[in-house]
Amino acid sequence: MIQGTTSSAGKSTIVTALCRIFVQKGIDVFPFKAQNMSRNYMHTNTGKRISSAQFVQAHAARIEPSELMNPVLLVPETDVGSEVVILGKSYKYMKAREYFEYKSELKEKIKEIYDEISSKHELIVIEGAGSPAEINLNENDFVNTGMAEIADADVLLVTDIDRGGSFASLYGTVMLLKEEDRKRVKGFIINKFRGDKSLLDSGLKMIEELTGIPVIGVIPYTHLEIVDEDSLIEYRKHAHCCFDPVMLEDEIERLAGIVTENMDIDKILKMLEE
Template sequence: MTNIMIQGTTSSAGKSLMCTGLCKIFKEDGYKVYPFKSQNMSSKYYTTKEGYKISTAQTLQAMAAGLSPHPNMNPILLIPKSDKGSMVVIKGEDTEDMEAVEYFKYKNTLRPMILDIYKEIESKNDIVVIEGAGSPAEINLKQNDIVNMGMAEMADAPVLLVADIDRGGVFASLYGTVMLLEEHERKRIKGLIINKFRGDKTLLDPGIKMIEEILNIPVVGTIPFAHLELVDEDSLIDYDKECNINPQTEEEMERELNKLALLLRQNMDMDYIYKIMGLDLVNN
């Protein structure tokens, strides 16, 4: 039983996609893998055959892991209803509308439920792939955190931090995120991922060397920008996708998941990722 957590410097840095690709890779390598995000906010959600609501991101990750979507994958879903409030969905079921200030006070009571679900998941699987939300450096929200470093501590998970280079300022966002964390939180970050890179990587190499030296954390992946027809949540979207309008067939989705897994295998140090999880890479 082991785990890995993906956190991001911002929303839409690529956390969901990295988690989806890792779920697919671990499944291909013969492991029983399970996706988990303690809390997600999205106006788009999937309804299971039993009538439970979970986020579209964890639904896609479930498919990548070869599983049916289940509310344990996303025990808390916040469905925005206004600029200040959301419907709070607990274990797939609507509870009540709450304004942000009210939920901020309430969420700490959900910690035992999250931990119980996580322990159950961990006991039944080889690997749990955990997704964070937003950024762990949102210092106004860190108190009683249940989805970023707070979740990493509950699960005792190594963390990979992903940043989006396509919007610029990638090294500043990596440095700023790490340095705004507490020292014990920084120690959890075992690798950096630069996502959505375009161009000649040799031009990026000097910056990679410098950020590794400054933070003493290795860059374990530089992922090229790629058009993948995998459904997005309602955050920042890089390009129009047919799959966001028209549902895909299983064959179409499997093809895109295979492309994603290959992209990550070719551009991430999977040997290192297995090592920080305490596993050996399985060669099939």
């Protein structure tokens, strides 16, 4: 499972890259995000709505997009409410408080869906939402620590160093987790790094000593023409690049190459074997 210290840390991008990398290694992989809040969505071949991120991840995994990849999609309509889309179909508009209370009913459904897909696929790459350290939202959670528990998944925690405060974000996130959730975190990923990587070395060593968790990747800042699910993007993208299948394929291959070069993939594969 890929979790992040913040929104727009790079969770979707890392999941996309890993889906392609695992497929290249002959692994049957299925992307999954239990709940997504996004105005950017696509339609499957059966007309079901899922987040654009899971649509792209399906392409990376070389499988057909499915509503099972994103069972709950929240499409914001106001500052306090969203359209709730369940398994690709509109359910109803809910204000935040109403949805928060509804989550307890959804959690068992998410477990059933996860059990179904995990019985059919060799590997599920799960994406979290926002940050697992949003402790006010932990009750009945099924997208961050709650999802990791459902799947009994190891976690890689990604942070966006371009925005600053990454070491504090990594440390603070880990320290706010319950002990059982903290034990699931097996590695840190520093994303969107610019500059001389050797200048990071002392910081990487200190964060590893403070948390006991290794840094398994430092991914360089890269412009990618892949549609974003979040609004926190740094530059305007070319719309035709985001949806043209040939150009999307080229970008996914480029992304997978960059991540392979800058992340300890062998350590991840060993983790899966264990």
